[in-house]
Amino acid sequence: MSLIKDKQLADISINELLIPSEKVAHVQLNNPLEHALLVLVKSGYSAVPVLDAKYKFVGIIGKTVILNQILGLESFEIEKLSEMKVKEVMNTEIPTLTRENSILDGLNAVIDHPFVCLVDQEGYFDGILTRRSILKEIKKNIYINSYKKQ
Numbered sequence: 001m002s003l004i005k006d007k008q009l010a011d012i013s014i015n016e017l018l019i020p021s022e023k024v025a026h027v028q029l030n031n032p033l034e035h036a037l038l039v040l041v042k043s044g045y046s047a048v049p050v051l052d053a054k055y056k057f058v059g060i061i062g063k064t065v066i067l068n069q070i071l072g073l074e075s076f077e078i079e080k081l082s083e084m085k086v087k088e089v090m091n092t093e094i095p096t097l098t099r100e101n102s103i104l105d106g107l108n109a110v111i112d113h114p115f116v117c118l119v120d121q122e123g124y125f126d127g128i129l130t131r132r133s134i135l136k137e138i139k140k141n142i143y144i145n146s147y148k149k150q
């Protein structure tokens with residue numbers, strides 16, 4: 001059932017759309033790139049969150065950055081996958097949100113990113129909000145509004 005039936009998009013809380021941390025595939029700072037690439041390929045995701053040993057959010061890592069790192073002049077330098085660690089190549093320059101942010105803050109963040117990570121007040125990883133989940137709600141909103149007009 002659509003969340004929009006009784007509410008406008010702006011009234012929906014991030015809590016209602018987030019994928020909770022326990023359902024999110026992640027890697028850790030000290031994992032070798034080989035492990036990260038395995039997680040990414042097996043899960044089918046293009047990028048996943050990176051957490052520290054205390055499960056605080058520190059960044060994201062994706063397939064493209066890993067493949068770029070191991071790309072030599074003429075071939076892939078596969079041995080780098082076991083030599084290099086996630087912390088050496090992950091992206092830390094990305095926005096995060098908390099559950100207190102509005103869904104419109106989420107919408108703003110997923111314009112430039114396929115998903116945005118949520119953290120709590122102490123920086124512990126709380127889950128993700130995906131572009132897909134927001135677009136699905138917007139689509140429902142458009143259908144319901146057009147039905148109401150008929």
Ligand code: AMP
Binds near residue numbers: 115
């Ligand atoms: P989606 O909008 O479902 O296609 O997801 C967009 C991106 O969000 C994926 O490519 C992943 O990078 C990330 N993502 C979505 N769901 C998960 C999950 N359960 N665990 C880790 N990353 C996820």
